[in-house]
Amino acid sequence: xxxxxxxxxxxxxxxxxxxxxxxxxxxxxxxxxxxxxxxxxxxxxxxxxxxxxxxxxxxxxxxxxxxxxxxxxxxxxxxxxxxxxxxxxxxxxxxxxxxxxxxxxxxxxxxxxxxxxxxxxx
Ligand SMILES: [Zn+2]
Ligand SMILES: [Zn+2]
Numbered sequence: 001x002x003x004x005x006x007x008x009x010x011x012x013x014x015x016x017x018x019x020x021x022x023x024x025x026x027x028x029x030x031x032x033x034x035x036x037x038x039x040x041x042x043x044x045x046x047x048x049x050x051x052x053x054x055x056x057x058x059x060x061x062x063x064x065x066x067x068x069x070x071x072x073x074x075x076x077x078x079x080x081x082x083x084x085x086x087x088x089x090x091x092x093x094x095x096x097x098x099x100x101x102x103x104x105x106x107x108x109x110x111x112x113x114x115x116x117x118x119x120x121x122x
Contacts, residue, residue: 008075014047028057030081033114044078054078059113063106070099082110 020043026035035041035057042061044054056064060082067085068074071092076084089103 004073004075006073006075011048012046015044016046017042017044019043026055028060028114029054029078030056030060031110031114032118033057033059033110034117046078052078056081057113059106059110063103063110066102066106067099070096070102082107 020041022035022037022039022041024037026041027033028035028041035055040058042054042056044052044056046052046054063085064074064076064081067088071088074085074088076088086103086107089100093100
């Protein structure tokens with residue numbers, strides 16, 4: 001991306017993200033919450049050295065989209081996306097008073113849902 005000024009290393013040769021509706025239980029790659037049947041989630045297939053697939057739950061997507069919408073450029077990695085989003089929100093907090101607060105609020109929601117979904121399955 002030409003207008004990106006993050007120090008971001010794009011690893012993908014091919015990257016394809018689609019929104020899907022779960023037909024069975026999946027686990028969110030970012031927060032490890034369970035994605036229940038009929039929940040919407042993002043399904044990603046990425047090809048770097050090997051083929052990787054990532055499933056991301058609606059709460060994590062909400063945080064990602066929120067941060068992306070409020071800062072000039074948000075680059076992030078799978079595995080660390082939630083942390084990347086919070087870090088970016090901290091970095092750009094001066095841009096608007098709602099940004100960091102909104103990001104924290106979404107992070108709390110992610111954590112609560114992840115805890116709740118673990119309890120459900122024990
Ligand atoms: Zn960037
Ligand atoms: Zn998640």
